[in-house]
Amino acid sequence: MAFAELGRRLRLGMVGGGPGSLIGPVHRVAARLDDRWELCAGAFSSNAERSARTGRETFVAPERCYGRWEEMIEREQARPAGSRLDAIAIVTPNHLHAGPAIAALDAGFHVICDKPLAATLADAEAIAAAVERSGRTFVLTHTYTGYPMVRQMRAMARAGTLGRLRVTHVQYAQDWLAKPIEKQGHAQAAWRVDPARSGAGGCVGDIGTHAFHLAAYTTGLQAEAICADLSAFGEGRVLDDNVHMLLRYPGGVRGMLWASQVATGKGNGIRLGLYGEAGGVEWFQEQPNQLRYTAVGEAPVILDRAGPGPVAAAYAPRTAPFHPEGYLEAFAQLYADAAEVIAARERGADAPEAADGLPGIADGVEGMRFVAAAVESSRRQAWLSRKDWG
Numbered sequence: 001m002a003f004a005e006l007g008r009r010l011r012l013g014m015v016g017g018g019p020g021s022l023i024g025p026v027h028r029v030a031a032r033l034d035d036r037w038e039l040c041a042g043a044f045s046s047n048a049e050r051s052a053r054t055g056r057e058t059f060v061a062p063e064r065c066y067g068r069w070e071e072m073i074e075r076e077q078a079r080p081a082g083s084r085l086d087a088i089a090i091v092t093p094n095h096l097h098a099g100p101a102i103a104a105l106d107a108g109f110h111v112i113c114d115k116p117l118a119a120t121l122a123d124a125e126a127i128a129a130a131v132e133r134s135g136r137t138f139v140l141t142h143t144y145t146g147y148p149m150v151r152q153m154r155a156m157a158r159a160g161t162l163g164r165l166r167v168t169h170v171q172y173a174q175d176w177l178a179k180p181i182e183k184q185g186h187a188q189a190a191w192r193v194d195p196a197r198s199g200a201g202g203c204v205g206d207i208g209t210h211a212f213h214l215a216a217y218t219t220g221l222q223a224e225a226i227c228a229d230l231s232a233f234g235e236g237r238v239l240d241d242n243v244h245m246l247l248r249y250p251g252g253v254r255g256m257l258w259a260s261q262v263a264t265g266k267g268n269g270i271r272l273g274l275y276g277e278a279g280g281v282e283w284f285q286e287q288p289n290q291l292r293y294t295a296v297g298e299a300p301v302i303l304d305r306a307g308p309g310p311v312a313a314a315y316a317p318r319t320a321p322f323h324p325e326g327y328l329e330a331f332a333q334l335y336a337d338a339a340e341v342i343a344a345r346e347r348g349a350d351a352p353e354a355a356d357g358l359p360g361i362a363d364g365v366e367g368m369r370f371v372a373a374a375v376e377s378s379r380r381q382a383w384l385s386r387k388d389w390g
């Protein structure tokens with residue numbers, strides 16, 4: 001395997017992911033699952049004591065736990081090549097992505113950053129400029145692109161199995177903001193409803209970007225116009241907690257997107273459907289190992305990631321056939337792919353196949369343009385075409 005030619009695990013540092021955080025621990029598990037990464041340093045919190053606590057729990061050497069990401073980047077850059085970090089994962093709230101991402105890239109580290117790319121389009125573009133000048137790898141963790149059957153959908157849409165595409169339908173519905181928990185000290189809710197930390201979009205930035213990206217990722221199409229209706233149902237909220245949207249894609253393809261954080265009864269209700277002249281295919285995150293595929297005029301069939309039939313692209317099974325895999329494995333797939341890409345780069349080899357399925361900086365900037373366009377379309381109560389959203 002190409003990765004093994006590097007002869008060692010990659011060394012990871014982390015910004016964010018301190019005590020009580022949501023996604024940092026998921027990144028750490030995902031990085032370990034395929035045994036290609038080793039967590040070596042962290043500015044897990046802006047509070048040095050809390051950062052050190054996470055360091056103790058994750059067996060990071062005390063001298064490599066920092067209370068300021070600036071210090072981490074400076075001190076880690078100065079280490080000898082044999083112990084220096086290869087990449088830095090950024091898992092802070094949205095407004096704290098650009099600072100560490102740009103500093104890490106400029107210091108020569110690869111970056112694995114969570115979505116949305118930033119809190120503002122200007123920050124997103126500044127990160128993109130740093131990726132360009134540094135030549136480093138930048139990975140954006142759009143989690144659901146790591147699912148084998150999402151990649152299978154992508155392969156089918158691209159191979160023409162569905163015929164000429166007609167309709168996309170994507171949903172990401174949650175209910176955790178149905179009550180105003182941001183007023184009750186809920187850490188994750190508090191920053192998500194705050195424009196200064198979340199950005200111009202609430203739900204549309206937090207999970208609408210996942211939904212928007214899923215449709216683009218699987219179809220290979222970029223929306224050319226959108227019409228969005230953003231609502232804030234939670235009392236006193238200034239950012240949206242629900243979004244309905246119509247989309248137009250090239251070739252007459254029509255799309256619909258619903259993202260909500262007030263949809264009582266929905267946990268992480270992600271559904272994606274692609275419907276073409278020759279067939280349709282649907283995926284539901286609750287049953288992530290299967291796809292429902294229907295050829296026009298025929299009975300629906302269930303494709304299983306481990307069963308006969310088309311095999312998901314760029315997918316290495318971790319468990320025996322028909323043992324279920326899920327969210328953590330999907331996240332791990334992104335870390336495994338990132339490891340392949342970064343290891344190839346470190347060895348001076350050509351970009352491996354894994355690079356093809358991995359979301360990157362362009363996806364992040366596109367996501368931030370999408371958020372800005374959705375907010376503006378909703379404000380104007382009008383369709384916006386791509387030329388209006390940059």
Ligand code: NAD
Pocket residue numbers: 015016017018019020021022023024043044045046067068069091092093094096114115116141142143187188191206
């Ligand atoms: P969180 O509030 O749970 O955790 C944020 C962490 O960042 C905390 O540990 C906090 O101490 C730390 N932090 C804040 N300021 C810091 C600083 N200056 N230096 C170092 N650490 C600092 O947030 P979360 O819900 O885990 O979200 C973090 C990011 O991940 C957000 O951008 C969010 O959109 C994204 N996210 C992505 C997914 C996904 O499916 N890919 C899921 C959840 C969250």
